[in-house]
Amino acid sequence: MMNHTEIPIREKNIVLIGFMGVGKTTIGRLVAKKLYRDFIDIDEEIEKTYNMPVTQIFKELGEKKFRQMEREIITKICSNTRLKIIALGGGAYLQEEVRKVCLSKCIVYFLDLSWDSWKERLPLIINSRPVLQNKTLDEIEALFFKRRAAYSLHNSKVSTNDLDPETAANYIVDSLITAWDLYQPLSIVNNE
Numbered sequence: 001m002m003n004h005t006e007i008p009i010r011e012k013n014i015v016l017i018g019f020m021g022v023g024k025t026t027i028g029r030l031v032a033k034k035l036y037r038d039f040i041d042i043d044e045e046i047e048k049t050y051n052m053p054v055t056q057i058f059k060e061l062g063e064k065k066f067r068q069m070e071r072e073i074i075t076k077i078c079s080n081t082r083l084k085i086i087a088l089g090g091g092a093y094l095q096e097e098v099r100k101v102c103l104s105k106c107i108v109y110f111l112d113l114s115w116d117s118w119k120e121r122l123p124l125i126i127n128s129r130p131v132l133q134n135k136t137l138d139e140i141e142a143l144f145f146k147r148r149a150a151y152s153l154h155n156s157k158v159s160t161n162d163l164d165p166e167t168a169a170n171y172i173v174d175s176l177i178t179a180w181d182l183y184q185p186l187s188i189v190n191n192e
């Protein structure tokens with residue numbers, strides 16, 4: 001049955017979205033550490049659940065099956081947990097069901113990076129991201145800009161150009177604390 005209880009803003013899961021390689025996993029892990037919260041990386045959850053690396057899932061079961069796995073895991077986690085910091089895989093948010101559950105239950109941060117900055121990251125991720133295989137740079141650029149339409153549905157955006165992971169994580173933590181204090185001051189939480 002659907003749970004219609006409003007989640008207090010301080011307890012909502014924080015979800016990081018954005019293109020492959022922008023730093024969702026790295027920065028999400030740091031944000032969780034700084035807030036003393038659990039970190040969940042959806043790709044890692046899929047790998048643990050199915051006992052297979054993402055690259056092998058793509059190769060042996062195909063992208064369609066992977067998308068189903070990630071949709072199911074994200075829906076389950078976002079519907080049943082609170083206080084988590086969650087990094088999605090870059091393609092997950094293209095699915096309407098994923099966008100809906102994230103935007104209704106969580107606070108969604110879009111990690112943005114310019115195309116020029118992103119291109120410098122390509123060597124770091126090219127071998128581990130099946131979606132980038134056998135594509136020209138022009139094709140990857142087209143995908144980068146096409147996906148921005150889905151990512152534009154977010155609660156907050158962080159431009160990570162020239163920000164190291166630590167600085168980006170600090171920025172997110174500070175902006176969260178500001179939002180929590182604005183929308184649910186601790187004096188109200190404590191009934192003062």
Ligand SMILES: Nc1ncnc2c1ncn2[C@@H]1O[C@H](COP(=O)(O)OP(=O)(O)O)[C@@H](O)[C@H]1O
Binds near residue numbers: 021022026
């Ligand atoms: N802000 C950053 N500045 C420089 N390198 C970064 C930054 N964030 C992540 N990286 C590097 O980019 C690569 C991809 O990061 P990752 O966190 O896996 O991204 P995503 O989860 O969005 O695909 C890693 O090698 C990581 O060390």
Ligand SMILES: O=C(O)C1=C[C@@H](OP(=O)(O)O)[C@@H](O)[C@H](O)C1
Binds near residue numbers: 088091131
């Ligand atoms: O954008 C995508 O389609 C994908 C992004 C990857 O995660 P990251 O965004 O963490 O690289 C991973 O889920 C898979 O390789 C597919």
Ligand SMILES: [Mg+2]
Binds near residue numbers: 088
């Ligand atoms: Mg990741």
